[in-house]
Amino acid sequence: MSTGPTERAGPLQPVDRALDVLLSFDEYRTSWGVLELADEFGLTRSAAQRLLASLAGRGFPRADPDTRRYGMGPAMWRMAGLWERSGGLSALAEPLLADLARTSLFCVPDGAHVRCIAAVSGSEGPRRSHPFLAELYPAHAGATSRACFAFLDPAERGALLSGRPSARFFDLTPFDEREVETLFDTTVGQGYALSQGEYDAASRAPAVPVFGGKRPVGPVTLVENKHSDHDDDLLDHLTPPRSAGGELTGPLSNRRPAPPTRRWRRGHGSRPSPHPTTD
Incomplete structure (x- = not known):
């Protein structure tokens, strides 16, 4: 019988959560505040802060020093451009x-x-x-x-x-x-x-x-x-x-299965109806 570690089925939770955050950016959601992110993803404030800071350290979101909100960063542009050029x-x-x-x-x-x-x-x-x-x-x-x-x-x-x-x-x-x-x-x-x-x-x-x-x-x-x-x-x-x-x-x-419905301050949180139907 094997004594090695048991292989977990499904995605690694921290990685999956980080990807969920990155995929949550779209035309309607262009930035996140720490409290908004914590509430949306069921995190503590400190966990949301660490997650955003870690991603920002690699250039995916970028922190605005004035508003303290995290918008899309240059790493997203670089990867999107590479995918398109290839x-x-x-x-x-x-x-x-x-x-x-x-x-x-x-x-x-x-x-x-x-x-x-x-x-x-x-x-x-x-x-x-x-x-x-x-x-x-x-x-x-x-x-x-x-x-x-x-x-x-x-x-x-x-x-x-x-x-x-x-x-x-x-x-x-x-x-x-x-x-x-x-x-x-x-x-x-x-x-x-x-x-x-x-x-x-x-x-x-x-x-x-x-x-x-x-x-x-x-x-x-x-x-x-x-x-x-x-x-x-x-x-x-x-x-x-x-x-x-x-x-x-x-x-x-890349639509999320359960899009946010709350209307956050400054009008950042609610998502309007999706693109025009092709039906």
């Missing part, structure tokens, strides 16, 4: 696109465009002489970009797009600023975008947003040949990209 997001998306068994794309914002960082080809996709990967799609044309820019804060979107010239690629390309804004509003209302021949005359596409918290990370798009004899509706093809988008949103959002 292709972590495309590696996360590619298996989900492959499961769709159709020509599908995942794109990320790039200025006034979205840029394709993952693409999988299928038999129903349009024939083209150049790859989808690294292609830029302008904000005003097509479901791919619309499923991202529609869900930005209107003020942020206006700062990016207002007054910019919009190229008209084909007769179906929307280029009037008011028309484009109406399409953005429609997309937010229904939770997805559809297009036929706006950016590529030979293609039609449904696209759904992927979120990281409440912010759009990019769209998942299903791309098909646009034929005059199509007897189906684009809505019939919405389920696969919606499913892939939901699977991507989960790990990118």
